[in-house]
Amino acid sequence: MPDATNGSLLITNIGELMTQDPARGRDTVLRGAAVVLEGERIAWLGPSAAAPAADAAYDAAGRAVLPGWVDSHSHLVFAGDRTAEFEARMAGESYQAGGIAVTVAATRAADDDELLRLLRARAAEATAGGTTYLETKTGYGLDVAQEARSARIASAVADQVTFLGAHLVPAGVDPDEYTDLVCTGMLEAVRPYVQWADVFCERGAFTEEQSRRVLAACREAGLGLRVHGNQLGEGPGVALAVEFGASSVDHLNYLSDADVDLLAGSWAGWESGSGTGERGTVATCLPACDLSTRQPLAPARRLLDAGVEIALASNCNPGTSYTSSMNYCVTTAVLQMGLSVHEAVRAGTYGGALALGVHTGTDTDGGRAVGSIAVGHRADLHLLDAPSATHLAYRPGMPLTAAVWRAGKQVA
Numbered sequence: 089m090p091d092a093t094n095g096s097l098l099i100t101n102i103g104e105l106m107t108q109d110p111a112r113g114r115d116t117v118l119r120g121a122a123v124v125l126e127g128e129r130i131a132w133l134g135p136s137a138a139a140p141a142a143d144a145a146y147d148a149a150g151r152a153v154l155p156g157w158v159d160s161h162s163h164l165v166f167a168g169d170r171t172a173e174f175e176a177r178m179a180g181e182s183y184q185a186g187g188i189a190v191t192v193a194a195t196r197a198a199d200d201d202e203l204l205r206l207l208r209a210r211a212a213e214a215t216a217g218g219t220t221y222l223e224t225k226t227g228y229g230l231d232v233a234q235e236a237r238s239a240r241i242a243s244a245v246a247d248q249v250t251f252l253g254a255h256l257v258p259a260g261v262d263p264d265e266y267t268d269l270v271c272t273g274m275l276e277a278v279r280p281y282v283q284w285a286d287v288f289c290e291r292g293a294f295t296e297e298q299s300r301r302v303l304a305a306c307r308e309a310g311l312g313l314r315v316h317g318n319q320l321g322e323g324p325g326v327a328l329a330v331e332f333g334a335s336s337v338d339h340l341n342y343l344s345d346a347d348v349d350l351l352a353g354s355w356a357g358w359e360s361g362s363g364t365g366e367r368g369t370v371a372t373c374l375p376a377c378d379l380s381t382r383q384p385l386a387p388a389r390r391l392l393d394a395g396v397e398i399a400l401a402s403n404c405n406p407g408t409s410y411t412s413s414m415n416y417c418v419t420t421a422v423l424q425m426g427l428s429v430h431e432a433v434r435a436g437t438y439g440g441a442l443a444l445g446v447h448t449g450t451d452t453d454g455g456r457a458v459g460s461i462a463v464g465h466r467a468d469l470h471l472l473d474a475p476s477a478t479h480l481a482y483r484p485g486m487p488l489t490a491a492v493w494r495a496g497k498q499v500a
């Protein structure tokens with residue numbers, strides 16, 4: 089199949105083009121459509137009948153095209169395996185944050201080449217499943233040298249990297265001393281490689297006060313913020329994320345009414361229909377993790393109805409969610425979380441981009457948005473082997489990814 093790396097490519101006869109571009113208002117889904125890719129960018133979209141000529145053409149034969157998935161939450165820099173822990177969970181054990189230490193030991197024991205090879209293989213799996221923009225985190229190093237190594241390796245593969253030194257306090261280390269290290273030497277060592285910082289604010293991980301220190305230091309260092317919050321019980325994660333103006337708070341399995349109100353309040357100045365105004369804290373739901381840990385599914389429907397922008401992400405990691413399949417996350421969101429297909433696809437594309445701050449910008453204003461299909465945005469497309477995105481939920485688990493273009497290049 090041709091791509092747009094050496095000229096322009098016209099993809100024509102698209103049965104359903106789900107642009108997820110809020111600037112189109114109610115007209116975000118086009119039928120009988122075509123798209124022109126030119127180099128890395130989308131150069132044109134509209135009715136097939138009106139499509140301009142291009143250097144190469146591809147007939148989509150009535151199939152659906154979506155933006156590539158934007159996976160805004162993953163932990164892919166690791167070695168080792170936790171099948172036994174998963175089996176124990178399926179036999180009735182509950183998930184404990186302490187399992188992270190097993191992966192830390194295996195990751196520390198792997199050399200750089202091995203870690204990079206593993207990361208590349210996982211990123212390739214994600215790409216094969218339609219993911220065209222990928223965030224990943226550190227958090228399985230947990231000392232200065234190991235976290236810096238993870239960040240450096242991650243930055244060679246992922247589009248954006250998050251510093252998660254505050255993932256677990258290593259055994260035998262004083263929690264407050266460790267928090268100080270995260271906020272000073274560790275932060276300094278990872279800083280050249282990362283755009284974001286995150287903290288696992290949960291019983292068994294970091295307290296509210298420790299999380300607050302981490303967020304303040306990382307903000308001071310110029311990093312964008314995100315929070316792992318409210319995964320294992322109600323707690324201060326959501327409130328902290330909103331207070332610090334974090335770009336997202338992720339997990340959200342246990343929310344109080346006050347948490348929902350705080351998240352909704354953060355979007356009070358935002359117009360969701362057009363994607364304009366003052367943004368708030370994205371609620372990132374991680375359905376594959378919820379199922380794999382047998383936690384209640386995050387209340388995505390309730391959050392949307394309250395006016396909160398949501399994202400869906402894989403949270404791919406060896407402990408709680410060993411899949412990078414965004415198709416699976418979207419399917420689950422429709423079948424079990426009460427989202428429409430359009431809402432679920434939006435959350436896995438535009439919502440992820442919003443969580444990563446890359447939802448807007450065209451080459452005329454110096455940006456290159458991902459997560460939606462519009463002129464000047466990055467040419468990240470996902471062709472389904474189906475006439476509509478509805479088939480993701482209608483035919484769950486089927487291999488529906490037919491082709492993937494990332495920045496105009498065909499990658500699957």
Ligand SMILES: N=CN[C@@H](CCC(=O)O)C(=O)O
Nearest residue numbers: 187188288316403405407408
């Ligand atoms: N909750 C914290 N961190 C990961 C799990 C990490 C692990 O268990 O290895 C998560 O997002 O689910």
Ligand SMILES: [Zn+2]
Nearest residue numbers: 161163316403
């Ligand atoms: Zn996570």
